[in-house]
Amino acid sequence: MSHSAYTLVGLTAIVAALVAVVVFSLLRFFAAARNMKGALREDRTGQSFVAAALEDSLRRLREQERLMSARAETSERLNSQIISSLASGLLVVGLDGEVRTLNPAGRRMLGRPAVEPGTRLRALLADAAPLADVIEECLSSAQPILRREVPLEHPDGDRVYLGVTVSPLFDAQGALQGAISLFTDLTAVVALEDQLRLKDSLARLGELTAGLAHEFRNGLATIHGYARLIDPQQLPPTYVPYVQAIRDETDTLGRVVGNFLNFARPEQPAMAPVDVGSLVARTVEEMRQEVTARGGSIEIAGEFAAVAGDEVLLRQALVNLVRNAAEACAEARVDARIQIEGHVDRADKTLRLIVTDNGPGVPPNLREKVFQPFFTTRGDGTGLGLALVLKIVVIHNGRITVSSADRGGAAFQVVLPLLPAD
Numbered sequence: 001m002s003h004s005a006y007t008l009v010g011l012t013a014i015v016a017a018l019v020a021v022v023v024f025s026l027l028r029f030f031a032a033a034r035n036m037k038g039a040l041r042e043d044r045t046g047q048s049f050v051a052a053a054l055e056d057s058l059r060r061l062r063e064q065e066r067l068m069s070a071r072a073e074t075s076e077r078l079n080s081q082i083i084s085s086l087a088s089g090l091l092v093v094g095l096d097g098e099v100r101t102l103n104p105a106g107r108r109m110l111g112r113p114a115v116e117p118g119t120r121l122r123a124l125l126a127d128a129a130p131l132a133d134v135i136e137e138c139l140s141s142a143q144p145i146l147r148r149e150v151p152l153e154h155p156d157g158d159r160v161y162l163g164v165t166v167s168p169l170f171d172a173q174g175a176l177q178g179a180i181s182l183f184t185d186l187t188a189v190v191a192l193e194d195q196l197r198l199k200d201s202l203a204r205l206g207e208l209t210a211g212l213a214h215e216f217r218n219g220l221a222t223i224h225g226y227a228r229l230i231d232p233q234q235l236p237p238t239y240v241p242y243v244q245a246i247r248d249e250t251d252t253l254g255r256v257v258g259n260f261l262n263f264a265r266p267e268q269p270a271m272a273p274v275d276v277g278s279l280v281a282r283t284v285e286e287m288r289q290e291v292t293a294r295g296g297s298i299e300i301a302g303e304f305a306a307v308a309g310d311e312v313l314l315r316q317a318l319v320n321l322v323r324n325a326a327e328a329c330a331e332a333r334v335d336a337r338i339q340i341e342g343h344v345d346r347a348d349k350t351l352r353l354i355v356t357d358n359g360p361g362v363p364p365n366l367r368e369k370v371f372q373p374f375f376t377t378r379g380d381g382t383g384l385g386l387a388l389v390l391k392i393v394v395i396h397n398g399r400i401t402v403s404s405a406d407r408g409g410a411a412f413q414v415v416l417p418l419l420p421a422d
Contacts, residue, residue: 089162091181092169093135097121100178109162109185128152131164131183138166138179149186161186191399199394217257224250260373260384269310269395273419276351277304279311280340283318291326296336298322304342305351306419309396317392318355320385321412325357328410332360337407344418353414356405367402 089106093099099119102112110128125132130150138145145166152160163186169178227246235243284298291298307314322338329336336357343352362370369375371390389412393400398416405411 087184089181089183091135091183092178093121093139093181094178095139095176097136097139099124106183109160109183127154131162131181134164135166135179135181138168138181139176142168142176144168149190150183159187161190188399191401195394195399198390213257213261217254217261220250220254220257224254256384269313271308271310273306274309274311274314275304275306276314276342276353276416279315280304280318280342280353283315283322284340287319287322287326291322291336291338294326294330294336296326296329296338298336298338298340300340300342302342302354303344305344307351307396307416308419309416313392314396317389317414318353320389321355321414324385325355325359325410325412328359329357334358346418349418351416351418353416354411355414356407356411357409358405358407359409361404361408361410362402370402371400 086103086105089109090101090103091099091106092101097120099115099121102110102115102124107113107115110125110131112124115124121132121135130152134145134148134150145164148164150162150164152162154160162183164181164183166179166181168176169180171177224247227243227250230243232240232243280300284300288298318340322340325338326336329338336359339354339356341354341356343354344350345352371386373384373387375387390400393414393416396416398414400412400414403411403413
């Protein structure tokens, strides 16, 4: 082989080696590129997984937060509904005396508007000091006060009775934070208890005095009869006024004893359905002439309904109330303006009859006495008219109160139970 041939073979080998190196390098490069691409792909997959996991955790946290917020709103709304729906008054006071809560029922009983932030207990209950005293007693002693009866005096002289329970308010660590007071209006209950006691007292009074009154009436009848047998024309003129005075006094005492017998005698009412509207109309027509003769007037207003009662006794009670109003106005020298007003409370199942006048009214310190037998503020009164009204109302399972009328006179309110529905 020639020298040129060896040279050619050598060059060919060198070129082949170079090509092999280049091909090997390219193959390594492509393999490295593939490996890097796979690594990048795996890295992106890991990052996506982490991002998805974080996003899912955030979504769950947001959902949990939303549920907790909704649960808190529902709980707060339920608490507000419970407080607003309570029939009893609810008053929550902080340890420093700041009023935190007063529900609508409590505002109605106390006659208060919505409580402003920062209101103090004594400022809120300025005219209800006994209630504030009970709450402060609980705050100072940290002991509950159960079912205490608290009387409150209204500016118009009316008395309201509250049944009060006060409980100390503690936090989770047992530290005193304030007091919670629940109170209900016991005025009607107290009035009913008073009337039951009065009914029992009237029964005992009737048993003790009926016989005595009969004996007085028999004696008065004898005196009156002998006085009538005396002929004034056969007496000296000096003695005629004395005989006439005996006759007049025995007549007066006879009426008093008769009224007292009517008051003391045990009544057996003939209970039947009574249309109070018709009863009031007949009573007004019966009394109209007597009232107008004194320059007054009488009218009817409002709504009436049927009750179970004795029509004769109920009419007698109404007549006594109207006559009492007319006589009070006459004594005060004013033309009587008498009104009989009816209100039907179907929720409470009661009928309210209110007899008002424009007379001098009844002073607050005498309102509990006007229904007592023989108590009167008029010189010629017997003190049995209103006592008899009270007795009639009580035996009809009702109640009667007196207050001030809008026109300045007296307002006698009779509350009777409605006739039960069949």
